[in-house]
Amino acid sequence: MKNETSKPWPLWEVFVRSKNGLAHKHAGSLHASDQEMALKNARDVYTRRSEGVSIWVVLSSSVIASSPDDKEPLFAPSDDKAYRHPTFYDIPDDVGHM
Amino acid sequence: MSQPMGESISIEERFEAFVAEENRVEPKHWMPDAYRKTLVRQISQHAHSEVVGMLPEANWISRAPSLRSKLILLAKVQDEAGHGLYLYSAAETLGTPREKMIDDLLTGKAKYSSIFNYPTLTWADMGAVGWLVDGAAIANQVMLCRTSYGPYSRAMVRICKEESFHQRQGFEIMMNLSKGTKGQKEMAQDALNRWWWPSVMMFGPSDDNSPNSAQSMRWRIKRKSNDELRQEYIDKTVKQAEYLGLTIPDKDLKWNEDTGHYDFGEIDWTEFFDVIAGNGPCNAERIAARQKAHNDGAWVRDAASAYAKKQSRRKKLEEETQDSAA
Ligand SMILES: [Fe+2]
Numbered sequence: 001m002k003n004e005t006s007k008p009w010p011l012w013e014v015f016v017r018s019k020n021g022l023a024h025k026h027a028g029s030l031h032a033s034d035q036e037m038a039l040k041n042a043r044d045v046y047t048r049r050s051e052g053v054s055i056w057v058v059l060s061s062s063v064i065a066s067s068p069d070d071k072e073p074l075f076a077p078s079d080d081k082a083y084r085h086p087t088f089y090d091i092p093d094d095v096g097h098m
Numbered sequence: 099m100s101q102p103m104g105e106s107i108s109i110e111e112r113f114e115a116f117v118a119e120e121n122r123v124e125p126k127h128w129m130p131d132a133y134r135k136t137l138v139r140q141i142s143q144h145a146h147s148e149v150v151g152m153l154p155e156a157n158w159i160s161r162a163p164s165l166r167s168k169l170i171l172l173a174k175v176q177d178e179a180g181h182g183l184y185l186y187s188a189a190e191t192l193g194t195p196r197e198k199m200i201d202d203l204l205t206g207k208a209k210y211s212s213i214f215n216y217p218t219l220t221w222a223d224m225g226a227v228g229w230l231v232d233g234a235a236i237a238n239q240v241m242l243c244r245t246s247y248g249p250y251s252r253a254m255v256r257i258c259k260e261e262s263f264h265q266r267q268g269f270e271i272m273m274n275l276s277k278g279t280k281g282q283k284e285m286a287q288d289a290l291n292r293w294w295w296p297s298v299m300m301f302g303p304s305d306d307n308s309p310n311s312a313q314s315m316r317w318r319i320k321r322k323s324n325d326e327l328r329q330e331y332i333d334k335t336v337k338q339a340e341y342l343g344l345t346i347p348d349k350d351l352k353w354n355e356d357t358g359h360y361d362f363g364e365i366d367w368t369e370f371f372d373v374i375a376g377n378g379p380c381n382a383e384r385i386a387a388r389q390k391a392h393n394d395g396a397w398v399r400d401a402a403s404a405y406a407k408k409q410s411r412r413k414k415l416e417e418e419t420q421d422s423a424a
């Protein structure tokens with residue numbers, strides 16, 4: 001029943017810009033034989049109700065992701081840098097909004 | 099995970115605490131094998147149901163009574179194809195290739211919702227399916243928007259946004275028929291008669307007969323039990339049937355002042371398990387239709403692959419000649 005010679009199409013990640021002025025956001029993924037088909041499929045699968053004005057497709061194999069195990073070394077160092085946030089500084093109310 | 103890291107806590111216990119605190123599990127996180135397996139089975143079954151679910155409705159596209167209803171039905175069926183694709187993608191993030199899932203469907207190894215093994219005999223069935231079947235699916239899917247596995251939950255949010263049109267267009271068909279001629283109203287009642295019990299069964303066996311339910315609840319894959327969802331669905335649907343002036347085919351159905359819910363009659367679980375086992379009216383037909391679509395499409399997939407290969411070879415060659423020219 002299955003055609004043994006046919007190789008599965010690669011997986012693509014789809015990013016959609018919902019309207020001009022906003023960044024592209026990950027919408028999901030799909031299979032397609034090439035980039036042209038990936039764009040067309042992305043249009044049909046992820047924007048049937050004018051959810052977007054622009055689409056990016058990227059081969060899933062090209063995405064380099066950080067590992068959850070790296071969460072500590074990558075992100076923990078910023079936890080103790082409260083001085084990067086505006087609330088760290090006490091500015092008297094008299095000064096007005098700052 | 100804000101759990102104390104005492105040596106007494108196993109990695110499984112940490113995982114359970116993690117989901118119990120309403121954290122979402124993402125593809126690269128550690129998860130118990132059984133959690134992964136349960137999800138692959140559930141999400142791929144869900145995907146298969148969306149895909150097979152196109153068939154009973156596609157049956158009426160060419161015979162829709164107006165251009166308006168044809169456009170609506172086409173859009174709905176196309177949505178269901180999309181739902182299948184979102185879900186296959188979500189399942190794939192767990193490491194199971196798409197071809198494996200499709201293969202399991204085509205060889206009859208994988209299950210899909212038993213409701214789609216019933217035939218759609220009249221136009222009123224398009225109303226009853228949208229109203230009742232999509233209605234039941236929505237109840238389940240709204241709960242799954244908060245499921246613990248991130249990609250599944252995100253697919254569900256997208257799906258739920260699209261589903262409510264499905265139920266409303268079905269209800270509209272039922273409204274038109276039940277306000278129509280005597281014959282049309284009878285057709286609507288007949289569709290309700292045939293679809294009611296299979297819809298009520300869509301939530302699956304009763305809690306005490308559903309062995310995997312408790313674990314799924316603990317893992318926050320499911321948030322409500324089968325019986326809870328079923329009761330909510332019945333409570334909601336009774337009022338809608340009353341509005342239509344149609345009678346739900348259950349003589350034991352009555353409001354219970356004490357519980358604040360409707361009591362309902364015995365569900366024929368032998369029928370349910372029989373249909374799941376492959377003996378429903380359309381099981382063979384549905385799988386045959388999927389196999390035919392898959393086989394008939396093989397040359398298209400192969401041609402697209404061959405074209406992509408040729409294009410990338412050509413592009414490489416062009417780049418090489420450019421490089422050597424420079
Ligand atoms: Fe759906």
Ligand SMILES: [Fe+2]
Nearest residue numbers: 178232261264
């Ligand atoms: Fe639907």
